[in-house]
Amino acid sequence: MTGTRVVIAVVGALVLGVTACSGSDPEPRVAPPSSTSTSPTTSPSPSAPTMPAAARGTDAASAEAFVRFYWEMVNYAQATGDVAGLRLLGDKCIGCDAAIKFIQSSYEGGGRIIGGVGRPAKFQTVFVTEQGKRWASTEYRVKTTSQRVDRPGEHHDQTYPGGLTDVRMYLEPTNGAWLVRSLVTL
Template sequence: MTVTLRGRSAIGVTALLIAGLVAGCEDEEDPPQPLESSSKPAPPPTSATTEPTPTGPVEPTLPVEAEPETKEGATAFVQYYWQVVSFARRTGDVRLLSTLSVPSCEGCNGGIKSISRVYKRGGRILGGSFELKKAIPGQTPSGAWNVSTRVKVNRSRTVGAGDLNQNVRAGELNFLFGLERANGSWQITFLDVP
């Protein structure tokens, strides 16, 4: 099955984290290289990386820029979140991803479960990394934080997972994050498609 990122039918954040499907996306040309190759995306402005090593992808580390309770800190945390999502999709390891949100974040939990389902079936997700293109952070008068984002999702293919197998074209997606501070760290309270 091939899926394109277009239209207004929201399949949900769960599907996004597994396959890159969400409403309001525009098709882009597929990259010319095969999914298995490791292209060099623009390096993040921090030390966090998900670039593969000879032994596999490296788990991202929280950059110092993501620590303060500022607009810049909120933006850096959301960028780090997408790096962790990309890592989880490549490896099936969702442990770090699970620590970045509150237990009640349905969009976050659905995505984590979707990634886990693919790997529990012996499948893999090839490609489909996420790159933060634009972020508009804000804080409400009550102190709640939110970040409106535009994210580039690269082409992906899910293989070896039976009826979960699919091909997804590249595209750009909009997301709205709710954030809170807990014990001096950011946590995602909600992840939604506006």
């Protein structure tokens, strides 16, 4: 189970349905200089994703594009520890908050997350009326890569294999776009 799947599993345990959700940079780790290397190599820092135009709207295609964007933000947050953008995509969503808390705790004291990239696919979107609005209920499968949570100190790391997880998100239409109100495993 990947860390992403662990977050989703925690969400599943915390959230029993839609009603439950209604309502620091890591220190760089540098290897000791080697006698054969003349200068350290660095990889470019990832840039925060921006919401695509396709994710704006209130139809099934825009809901699914939003879910893809949400997972781009999860992947970015896991790679960098920067959860600011991810935090803006959900409101009163226990699953979203659990994911953010997992990422933040993983980066505390210089930890980091390696891998665990999630890619959603196989979407099925239907609409429900909640609070006088047409909300999207989007079910999909997330495929995740293997992941290592590298925590400071010895014997604290966690490793998870890649895998598949079925997920449901309830999305509230807000200002011509979407806001996650629930994230649960199926």
